[in-house]
Amino acid sequence: MQINDSSYKFRYVFIPVFYIIFFILGFISNLYVLFVLCCLRQAKAMGEIHIYMTNLTIADLLFVCALPFWIDYYMREGDWVYGDFMCRVTGTFFFINTYSTILFLAAISINRCWAVTRPLDAASSDRRICGIIVCICIWVFVLTMSVPFLVSPGINKHSKNNTDIRRCFEGYQNESKEKKKTVAVTNFLIIGLFFIVFLLIVMCNILISKTPNVTSTFKRPTGVKRRALQMLLAVVGVFVLCFLPHHIVQGPWALAVLEIVNYSETTRKLLSDTHQITLVLMGLNCILDPVVYYFATGKFRGLIKAHIKKIITCTQTQKISLIQHFEPNPISDKILSIL
Template identity: 45%
Template sequence: MEPNDSSRVDSEFRYTLFPIVYSIIFVLGVISNGYVLWVFARLYPSKKLNEIKIFMVNLTMADLLFLISLPLWIIYYYNEGNWILPKFLCNLAGCLFFINTYCSVAFLGVITYNRFQAVTRPIKTAQATTRRRGISLSLVIWVAIVAAASYFLILDSTNTRLNRAGSSNITRCFEHYEKGSLPVLVIHIFIVLSFFLVFLIILFCNLVIIRTLLTQPVQQPCNAEVKRRALWMVCTVLAVFIICFVPHHMVQLPWTLAELGYQSSNFHQAINDAHQITLCLLSTNCVLDPIIYCFLTKKSHRRRAETLF
């Protein structure tokens, strides 16, 4: 398949949409994730953190890393897609975006698997030394994803083009692919297929958890409350994936093909518009992730809070 000579397209609504959405996400995300991190630091001694809480702390840290880069993107889109900051900050912003996206996917995945084991093999899970495994898995996830993201730090991330009026040049940040680049296409295919493989595993595990919880008899009122919170947590994890991650990865490959020149200009504009919306949805995971914490530790937090006040 040969690339077409498709002209560059732009979705001008993003210059209004992104500054507003990112500003809201930044404020809500810093408050909610900062609170979660404070609770873990204040109420849970590090040696008392079990596996799932270790994963939650790491998920929160990944969200905060992305949130600190949001002001850079707000400035970029406020200036109508003109990167006026030093070039290395563009590389850093792209790197943190990648780290947040795939650390979030990974930690939500291991949180789901932890709950899957707790429901399907409760005795073995209770006997396991899960804290050490939680630390080891977290370290592996960070090393693997940061290593992959380090490519963004050395990439030629900016390119120059005329502004909308055609009167002067502007600098774009991560908005240029060389037409027909096969390595870029292969990388995106690998990322998208890997994501959907992980998503299918998570979907299967969560459906098993839901079925098991719904078929278990409830003997005491406290058990009913635990089951209710467990079901809400599972549903929240699925909601985060379906709202934030799935739309972006459904659009990512067709958008990449269009950017590389393998699709018609008319399709390119439509898929580019959709791509901007999915980027907004993807960023909302920083606000939705802390909701998982509420269902994860609500009872324990209330009990510990009573000892403080």
């Protein structure tokens, strides 16, 4: 199965535009988040959730650093010029960002759910060690899953107008039947993992919403439950917008690309175009994750508000100084008139 090359045309127009936006906003926002988290660390205010946020920010920066290669790839109309090794590395970064983000967001959701539903246990225990262990497990798991992308050839060549075009992670037409079956099974296992995590996050929302504000032994501070629900709704929003479309389309798309199911030409083209759109939506997570952080903890919100207040204060001070500088001074004007 080889999809007509005209079906790829639209992606070379809109994907570079979106990836450029993601690169600029993602680089700035995630560096700022890393700065805020470093401030919290220096103030010895790093809790379990901040450890998850730090690791998630690092994962987002890995993806952002790979974006210039993908921007150039699509601007060249799908011709990879950086060699097979860089194809595998940048493709691996994309995979690592996607699934480490999904798992770290799940860890953040479980942490907030624990804090709301079991406040006394959460307040009386030092969860930082637990956070470090969970992060190590997530990185080991995701890196292990990404090994096949790093060790297998990433470039597929095909001719176009008597010229060799090098596609990066596009197409499995030349693979053996056994390899295609392995790839298909791997894809569906990953899709299953996503829906398990998504269901877990939805369950966290339900548990928090059903938790009373007052129990027989503890009265929850005002707004804690509301803020936790806001954060979890933001996480669900990121999942629905960024990840859910891809994991719905990924299965049928994989079956089409692997030639396991013989779809019609129209269906193959629709799956190919839709799959590219879902990849762009997944890239959006690198600029939406900082929004989740804002709802995650009061300390993080407090530092951001303090920075914004400081910027506004400095701006107003500079404005007052400029006004005073240019205000007419009667004594100076009189001296100048004499001179």
